[in-house]
Amino acid sequence: MVALKTFNNLSIERQTEIISVCLEEFALHEYQTASLSNIVSRLNLAKGSFYRYFENKQSLYFFLLDHCIQTRLKNDQEAITVKPTDFFELMIEHLKAKAKFDKRFPLHSAFLYNVMQEKNNDEIGNIQLTVKLKALEAVKPLVSEAFKNHVFRRDIDIEAISFLVYRMQFTILEYLELKHKLDFRQNIKNQKPFYNLPEQEILNVAKPFIEIFKTGIAGKKEENNSYE
Template sequence: MFATQTFLNLPHKRQQQIINTAVEEFALKEYESASLSAIVQKLALAKGSFYRYFKNKEHLYRYLLSYVVDFRLEKEKEWLQPPAKDFFALLTERFKAEIRFDLAYPGFSSFLHNVAQEKNSDELGNIQEYLTASMMKPLIPAIEEQIKLGHIRKDIPATLMAFQVLQVQQNLYNYLAFVYKMDSRKNVRRKKKAFSLPEEDIQQAAAGFALLLKNGLLAPGKKK
């Protein structure tokens, strides 16, 4: 929608070069201060050629956001273990998949973090709302199913629970970044992974955050 057919007709490798270069710019800077000129220069493109791919900076930004969100959801789906009967075991797996994504794709992760911090603007509107709704979309049906099965409480709307799960998921990364003193922007500049964590540390942190949610979401009468 936001990319022209000319861009979509480019070879996959060239598309990825443009996407990765543009994501890096928006991962390091807020939307207003990000520069199309810097992106074009890194790509060794004439500015006129760039406008054959995207109408303006806003269209580029919105295309990147849609691309990165879809890419992240697909990757997390790949990394999830077979569906668990226990909802909180499933949450633990989701949290682990989210951390794996952040570790493997620091540029994409930092870009999404920057989007989450953007203020409402005349140009972008409430871009945070789009990001939140996109990330909540796969959570809501899973929560509704668990409510029907009687595994989690039914007196709180599924949308509210999904929102809370998403906030906890985001805070898990912030927690690990704090504990391991990670500088995400420095890693993006160096084109390095965020940090390396033993699988058991990821498991422990993910299980801990899922447990914190469990006491609030568990249906009355269920064993803790």
């Protein structure tokens, strides 16, 4: 969804301010409890004026989703200037880009994270499915190229591999949350980066996961017998 013409006529500075306030509200609250009243109050707007920018809460939410996804894709393009020939090294580069994105755009990261925790409702539907499909659209061309270069087994469907690649990144981020007992909402309230971790720590955690993804989890026979 897009913003109304009145919003697009605002200065870039005012648009950025409005987007930041809206992102913070949706980053700190679920969709149902996020309050337009809080948003207009912080922006010193009359509620009627806000509806000149966005038709309703739903259109605002999907505008923010598209904005964050496009910002993330642009960030990746800027961060990954030389694409590695090794697909698994490319996964590492995307995680590095993700770390940079979190530091530059913590509210965008927090909002996207919250979207993935949302429950289905009549207004936003199955939002997790929507985001997963968008993520697969971005991942599939990279996997298809690697598939042509015989990086993956030929007996596995490209879409299945694409889903595994997408989920691997999300799994790494979830493990970082668990390992470091991260409180994302508190980081946002304290105006800290979303993950608030050194890039090297993210990479230290990511590399074993990607190695497992590359080679599998099963050990050699003698290793498997070592616990008997």
